[in-house]
Amino acid sequence: MTDGHFVVIPVTVEDVLYCSFSSWYAKFGKYTISDAAIFKPLPKEFVAYLESDGIELPKENKKDSVLFQDAKPNSDNEYSDWEESDAGILKNSEKMNSDPTEHFKSFHNELKETIKSFGSVAPKLNWSAPQDSTWIMTGRNMKCFSTSDLFLLLKSSDYVNHDMYHAFDETTDYDKANPPKFELELILRKWVDINPSTEFRCFVRDRQLIAISQRDLNYYSFLDEIKEEIMEKIFMFFDDVLMGKFDCNSFVFDVYIPKPLKKMYLIDINPFQRSTESLLFSWNELATMKPADDDVDIRFVTEHNSGRFASKAHSQNHVPVEFVNASVDTQSMIDFLKKCKNMELENSDSDDSSNEETERL
Incomplete structure (x- = not known):
């Protein structure tokens, strides 16, 4: 808010399209940290698979994802007295006889070959990576060793849904009668381990670099010592590489500067809009700040404010810890589902008792 008014951030359909991965990668791919394979356009059968309910993985390598390994009660464990209806919770996949990749075999083989050639990959669509899943x-990262890992991430992500259906929701020139046409794309980037402490998000408004935020919201004491050097390197990269070649006037870009700060890598480019995470800034700040031409507001998590950012990124997409633990252990999954079933029965009994009391009254 400014003077009690909500600040409108103007972003056009064209601005969003410029930030699509294949659009900016064509110009700046040599500045990125790893190779990338772009699949575009995507087969309509694969898009339909992404749109479908439920998570069904390729039959040939479903075992690669621990969460979907079969777990069946038997005489060797304490749940051997389960009724068939209880055990049925774990057998949903058995009801699905068809392999989802049967409808896009050729494309599935391309994905497998790419993953094999890269060793492991990190996926994303035009604008978003499935970090929320x-x-x-x-x-607990996006490192995929198989198409099972890849599909599991994509099918579990709300961010993927954003790219498919809501990428232009914030644009000022969006026409519902004539929605913008674009090709959905899948990108597989070769996995590279990076140190999150030296990854930064940079905000550009009207061709001016106005703000820099630490990307990983944990406290790193050494960042203050290298603050001036970080600012200088980001300014140089923006001036020499992005400002004259990127077609957007306002945008957000992420960079990685590994120690000893000799190199800089471009990680991503995003639209200058509220759905892009503003991290240590608010979007109203970013929309209204008026820095001098040679000034930029750079912010790090400090020892004094670290508690404000203690919650993990994408925590709104997280689930009970019992389910997280169960996802990596078959027996834990049995325990978790048994617990859920008991809670369901207890709630049912409670509802029945309540109804009986009401009838007596």
Whole structure:
């Protein structure tokens, strides 16, 4: 808010399209940290698979995802007295006889070959990576070793849904009668381990770099010592690489500067709009701040404010810890489902008792 008014951030359909991965990667791919394979356009059968309810993985390598390994009660464990209806919770996949990849075999083979050639990959669509669904992965990251990992991440992500249906919701020139046409794309980037402490998000408004935020919201004491060097390197990268070649006037870009701060890598480019995470800034600040031409507001998590950012990123997409633990252990999954079933029965009994009391009254 400014003077009690909500600040409108103007962003056009064209601005959003410029930030689509294949659009900016064509110009700046040599500045990124790893190779990327872009699949575009996507087969309509694969898009239909992403749109479908439920999570069904390729039959040939479903075992690669621990969450979907079969767990069946038997005489060797304490749940051997389960009724068939109880055990049925774990057998949903058995009811699905068809392999989802049967409808896009050729494309599935392309994905497998790409993953094999890269060793492991990190996926994203045009604008968003499925970071909100990493809780379901054993490594708690986006590192995929198989198409099962890949599909599990994509099918569990709300961010993927944003790219498919809501990418232009904030644009000022959006016409519902004539929605913008774009090709949905899948990008597989070769996995590279990076140190999150030196990844930064940079905000550009009207061709001016106005703000820089630490990307990972944890406290790193050494950042203050290298603050001036970080600012200088980001300014140079923006002036020499992005400002004259990127077609957007306002945008957000992420960079990684590994120690000893000799190199800089472009990680991503996003639209200058509220759905892009503003991290240590508010969007009203970013829309109204008026820095001098040679000034930029750079912010780090400090020892004094670290408690404000203690919650994990994408926590709104997280689930009970019992389910997270169960996702990496078959027996834990049995325990978790048994607990859920008991709670369901207890709630049912409670409702019945309440109804009986009401009838007596």
